[in-house]
Amino acid sequence: MAPSRQLALRTYKQRSVSVASRLSEMSDELTISDILGMKFAAMESELEYIRCVRDGLNEARKTEKISHDTFQQEIQTFLESFRSSLSTIHVLKAQRPLIIEDIAEQVSAKRQRIEGPVDQSLLEHAYRDARISRVLGARAKQKGSKYDQSAFKKKVYAYYGINEHCRPGFGWCHVLGTVLPQNNIKAAHLVPKSMTSKDVCHLFGVSNGVLGDRRNRITLAENIELLFDRGTIAIVPMPGPMKSPTQWRCVVLDESKKEDTIGFFDGSYMRLKDIDNKPLTFVSDNRPRERYLYFCFIIAYLNAKSRGVSDAVARKVEATRFWPSAGEYLNRSTLVTLARCVSGSELPESLVQDKTFDSGDTSTRDADAGTVLGADVCDAILAMKNL
Numbered sequence: 001m002a003p004s005r006q007l008a009l010r011t012y013k014q015r016s017v018s019v020a021s022r023l024s025e026m027s028d029e030l031t032i033s034d035i036l037g038m039k040f041a042a043m044e045s046e047l048e049y050i051r052c053v054r055d056g057l058n059e060a061r062k063t064e065k066i067s068h069d070t071f072q073q074e075i076q077t078f079l080e081s082f083r084s085s086l087s088t089i090h091v092l093k094a095q096r097p098l099i100i101e102d103i104a105e106q107v108s109a110k111r112q113r114i115e116g117p118v119d120q121s122l123l124e125h126a127y128r129d130a131r132i133s134r135v136l137g138a139r140a141k142q143k144g145s146k147y148d149q150s151a152f153k154k155k156v157y158a159y160y161g162i163n164e165h166c167r168p169g170f171g172w173c174h175v176l177g178t179v180l181p182q183n184n185i186k187a188a189h190l191v192p193k194s195m196t197s198k199d200v201c202h203l204f205g206v207s208n209g210v211l212g213d214r215r216n217r218i219t220l221a222e223n224i225e226l227l228f229d230r231g232t233i234a235i236v237p238m239p240g241p242m243k244s245p246t247q248w249r250c251v252v253l254d255e256s257k258k259e260d261t262i263g264f265f266d267g268s269y270m271r272l273k274d275i276d277n278k279p280l281t282f283v284s285d286n287r288p289r290e291r292y293l294y295f296c297f298i299i300a301y302l303n304a305k306s307r308g309v310s311d312a313v314a315r316k317v318e319a320t321r322f323w324p325s326a327g328e329y330l331n332r333s334t335l336v337t338l339a340r341c342v343s344g345s346e347l348p349e350s351l352v353q354d355k356t357f358d359s360g361d362t363s364t365r366d367a368d369a370g371t372v373l374g375a376d377v378c379d380a381i382l383a384m385k386n387l
Helices: 003-024 032-062 068-094 096-111 120-144 149-160 197-204 222-229 290-307 311-318 332-343 363-385
Strands: 170-173 178-181 185-189 217-221 233-237 248-252 261-265 268-271
Touching: 003 032, 032 068, 032 096, 032 332, 032 363, 068 096, 068 332, 068 363, 149 185, 149 217, 170 185, 170 217, 185 222, 197 290, 197 332, 197 363, 217 222, 222 233, 222 261, 233 290, 290 332, 290 363, 332 363
Parallel strands: none
Antiparallel strands: 170 178, 185 217, 233 248, 261 268
16 A cells, blocks of 8 residues: 555554553543543544555555455455444444443442442443443344335235236246246345445435335246346346336346256246346336346446456446436445445446436545445345355
8 A cells, every 4th residue: 555545544543542542541430421432432443444444445456556356355354344333333323322321220230239439340341231232222123124025015016017917826027027926926126125224325315215115126036036136147228228118138147157947937948048138028117216226237247246257248248338328326436335345346437427426525424335335245245155
């Protein structure tokens, strides 16, 4: 890294050590609010250090001092700790009064069993227990806030006109263009439900409603959904000008699997290559949101890049304007950071131009959101590889 970046890293590291040292020397006279403030300062210092590392790696990658493989390897060690610390800070700030109250209650209860002043270790334990309870409780609530899947699937069916087209007990696969038993049909998420809602909304430039939008779903056969989730296939517009309603097609992003059998349909086996460039079939004029499918394609593309796609796939993807019409779908700086964290490389300008917006002077927040989403996407990719 450049000397100025190395100096900045040393400064942030020294600041982090200084805060940690002050924490270890806390006097008994400090209030709970004082302690909480110092804890915030310690975590903020750690975040600033990680931000500095991330930005330094970005600079090194841009000037080609390191390869995208090295970038990806180095950044991975920081993603989880950054996401965890940022999430903890958000929760602690939002629930500060309750945490102070929790600590005070624990200290008061233990005070009745000991004599003398409350020492640092007691306050540390009380803080730890309160933080764990509040932070984990908030995260569990976020992860556990699931929709009624059965009821939501009915809404997705109604939106796409599937209820009118299929008899009871059956559903529709938009990629295969065929009726299948409902148990074999999934209402697939385009923006993964595992992603942090707050940062997803920041990426799309909205306050809420992304993950709960029925236009964030598309109905697919079970085996097709698995290929979709793994990034083996993606859904992109048909070539030429956008039409209304939008015409979509399936493309294969993993050429090595094109001969794989994906199911038995209409009396014969179907291979993955049979659905490459296959137009999707809708039974009404309603469509998924273009911005969700665009995001989904970008994630599939980054997944392919992280695997080291063949030159043929790279040419197929990068040389074609998949989204031929203009549309400002995603926050540009957030998307750029996300791409770097997942693949260690830049997105081709042909995939970015006219599809992103700038949010003004919130570059730090944009980059932080991209880093958190990068950790989410990396987790999802790893989970899929382990299936």
